[in-house]
Amino acid sequence: MENFQPEILALCCNYCAFAAADLAGSMRLTYPPNVKVVRLNCSGKLDILYVLRAFEKGADGVFVAG
Amino acid sequence: MIVGEQKPIEEILLMIEQYKKIMVVGCGTCVAICYAGGEKEVGVLSSMIRLARNQTDSKIEVVERTVLRQCEEEYVKEIENDLDGIEAVVSIACGAGIQLTAEIYEDIPTYPGLNTTFIGYVKEQGVWAENCGSCGNCVLGFTAGICPVARCSKSIFNGPCGGSQDGVCEIGKDVPCAWQLIYDRLKKQGRLENIEKLSPYKDWTTNRDGGPRKIEREDMKK
Incomplete structure (x- = not known):
């Protein structure tokens, strides 16, 4: 467990969190590669099925930002 | 639904x-x-x-x-x-x-x-309430559109009973007395005499007294 690196799915709102992630990229800031970012048109678009599907596909955690 | x-x-x-x-x-x-x-x-x-x-x-x-x-x-x-x-x-x-x-x-x-x-309808978002007992003999015309079978806890036909207080049923504070609702609406509509048209006891033969119910319509059959 010591070397366990969780796979995290980040579901980001287009208008805030995703824009922030984009800006972070422009600023050459880095984040761990085990965080996978998926853009949502709005975090209000989040559906329980997205979260369940993420876990089914092997995510260890789902991070919703909006 | x-x-x-x-x-x-x-x-x-x-x-x-x-x-x-x-x-x-x-x-x-x-x-x-x-x-x-x-x-x-x-x-x-x-x-x-x-x-x-x-x-x-x-x-x-x-x-x-x-x-x-x-x-x-x-x-x-x-x-x-x-x-x-x-x-x-x-x-x-x-x-x-x-x-x-x-x-x-x-x-x-x-x-x-x-x-x-x-069988019921949406009362508000996320809340469903029972309001039809599918008894097979609808009396809503006499009861101002409020079903005593489904909405009275005892399904009685000569309510309100002694358990009704300030419009609330004795089984719980969030359960309105159906017969109080019936009385109030009939009074509002000026047709309180409808209450007397109801039989104090209901003929339940259309309910499940004869076992599972079935409707057969000759005009709809092939």
Whole structure:
């Protein structure tokens, strides 16, 4: 467990969190590669099925930002 | 609409523990409207089943299907071609839908994933209330559109009873006395005399006294 690196799915709102992630990229800031970012048109678009599907596909955690 | 509630996931998992490939079948009508057995709920339940079984050594394949109405044969037959290798069906339709599926696919065990609860309507977002007892002899014309069978806790026909206080039923503070509601609305409409047109006792022969009910209409038969 010591070397366990969780796979995290980040579901980001287009208008805030995703824009922030984009800006972070422009600023050459880095984040761990085990965080996978998926853009949502709005975090209000989040559906329980997205979260369940993420876990089914092997995510260890789902991070919703909006 | 027919209102239902999904069974606890633990109960569903126990019913299907011996199977390796199942189908979850939803219904796109009443139970879809009350967010209990429609296409979305089929997706969520199937996903939860797969996740739960992934935690064990016995993985499961879950096929997801939703038909428009599971209480009509032609719609239930739509899943016929997808049943190859399916060991069991979990239906999240109402009791009628589950039974029709079980009847059409007699060789495959069908399990209920939903508890059919009552006939009712949406009171507010997320709240459903029972308001029809399907007694087979409607009296709403005399009772200002308020059903004493479904909405009076005792289903009495000569209420309100002694348990009614300040318009509230004795069984709970959030249960309005149906007979108080009937009285108030009839009075508002100026037709209180309607109360006297009701028989103090109801003829229940149209209910279930004669066993399972059936309607046959010659004009609709082939």
